[in-house]
Amino acid sequence: MRVVEEKKISSKIEETPKSKINIASIIKKNGIKENSEAIEGNLDFLTKLLEEDSGNYEPPIEDAKLNMIRDDLTRNYSQEVLQALTDDEIRRKLVQVVLKEHGTFFKKDKEVAEYVVRECIGTGIIERIMTNDEITDVGWNGSQLSIETNSNKWLFDGDKLNITQEYIERVISKYAVVNDRAFNSGNPIMDGMFKNVRISATHIDNSPDGSTFSMRVARPRLALNKENFEDFAPDYILELFEKMMKTKANICISGETGTGKTELQKLLLSFIDNHDRMIMIEDVQETHAKELFPDKDIFSWITTPKKAISDLVKASLRNNPRWIIVSETRGSEAYEMLQAVLSGHYVVTTLHAVNARAIPRRFVNMCASGFKINENAVEEDINRYFDFGVHIKKTVVDGKVIRYLNEIVEFSANEPTTVFKQKFINGKFVIENGSLSEDFKEKMAEKFITFEFPEDQTNTEESLPEEKEVI
CATH class of the missing domain: 3.30.450.90 (Beta-Lactamase)
Structure with missing residues (x-):
């Protein structure tokens, strides 16, 4: 491994114009318990939200009248109230009902009627929060x-x-x-x-x-993308990821909750050839893969109480997939995924592990949770047939959360090799490059693909832009 670059974090990662309203005073009134300094000057909508729900804001209709309308809708339009949660057209019809039957309470103001319906059939402040991108x-x-x-x-x-x-x-x-x-x-x-x-x-x-x-x-979008990737890792790593996927590498992404594992997984999916069938297996439809990649051949499946991830992985093998994408591996489905890899399919999944080198052992433990296995043999298979482990970390600088690629490890039957390492030390990102194995280079060459890390560079310090978009 060789140190090729030091990238310094500037003292202020992001700065936005201050709101005209004194947010600090609102914070004090409403009892914010942490990161109070980071809030000042950021997200005007939050100021309005605090005002609306703290007594600084007078709702457009009295609570007594709102409750009366809610009771009436629940009594006379119970099915519509339920359906309106997921059907915007029915929600609009309820707005018209409120205007017609209760409009005298608020001078038939349509905005007030929409507020009433939102409060009656929606989830109040929670729904208002969720409307902000x-x-x-x-x-x-x-x-x-x-x-x-x-x-x-x-x-x-x-x-x-x-x-x-x-x-x-x-x-x-x-x-x-x-x-x-x-x-x-x-x-x-x-x-x-x-x-x-x-x-x-x-x-x-x-x-x-x-x-x-x-x-x-x-949301159906790529939060991590080509435009902002350099805030996550050097640009040449984006090229490496693309070439890994074109070479059809089996990849496991690890990291703690909230580091951005799913976002990296979605970025990797964008590099899969359109004609390669992939089966996306999730507990809930979180990746929105079909919406993000409408030109790709994607089967989007979700689990149910009767059909777990392991059942869907087994079923996927009967649907002629090239790729099996499991949003998160947590248990015995790891064994079925290993069998899929051993039968010639390709896998991208996420999981929780302390670092990339711990992924094979973590996979073994998950396999053993549902099957009687020879742990040494299974671990050898994982190291031999899974190609890369990728680990993501996050840190907080001046109240801002920074998510970054920590390491890429190439697995092998002998000893895993660190291909890339990015460490955060004393306010700087220290980047080290390794090299790909000759075996993986041969796999790439079969598909006319090559990749080389940049030549050694003189250590530099690079301040991140103040308007940096944090992944």
Whole structure:
């Protein structure tokens, strides 16, 4: 390995114009518990959100009238209220119903009618938060509401935002209904998807401080792309990834929660040949692969209570796939995936592991969780037939979350080799390049593909641009 570059993080990663409203005073009123400095001057919508739900904002209709309309809609239009959660046309019809039957309460103002319908059939403040394209995650820990973007996190006191346990239960119940799931003492864990939001909720019976939930927004876009890749890793690594996929490499992506594993996985999918059939297997439809890549031959499958990932991996082999893409490997499906690789199919998946070198052992443990195996033989197969492990990390600088490629390791029957390493040391990214094995270079050559790392470079310090887009 050789050190080829040092890239320095500037003291301010991103700076945006300050809002005209004094956000700091609103923060103090509403009890933000962390990253309060990072919030100032960022995301004007958050200021408005705080005002609307903290008493600084007067809603367009009184609570008593809103509750009366809600009761009326629930009583007389119960099916429409349920359907409107997923059908925008029915939602628009309910707006007309509210205007016609209750418009005298608010002078038949259409915007007020839309507000009423949103509050009655939607999920209130949560839905309003989700309409902002910057938001990636929303969570409730029983007393505090967390809001995350790609580069920031804020934690709000629920009492100051008038969030009650009843409201939280109503939000979760709406997601449970549209996913045809129960959420109660007998079914205290609920995982589901509504539109582009994935939710995992835990009932109050298992959470003494109140029911909790975590929501992840999955938008049909490439958050990591060719334009911003250099903020994640050097540009020549993008070229390497593309050539790995063209060579049909089996790749496992590891990292802790929130590092961007799925985003890298989607970028890798973009390099798959359009005529190569891929079967995308997910718990919920998070990648939006068919929408992102309409010209590719993609079968998009999701799990159900009766059909787990392992069942779908086995079924995929009967559908003539070239690629089997599992959004996340967590258990015994690892064994079925290994069998797919051994039968000549190609795999890209994500998993949790401490680093790239730990991936083979992690895979063995998952295989052993459902099958009686010879662990040494399985580990040897993984090292021999899986090509690369990729590990992603994240760090926080001045309140900003920076996600970066930490390492690429090439597996082999002998000893894994570090192909690329990027470390964050004393405010700098130190980059080291290795080399590809002769075996993989031969695979590339069979497809008329070549790749060489850049020649040694003099160590340099490069400040990141202030307007840097953080992945």
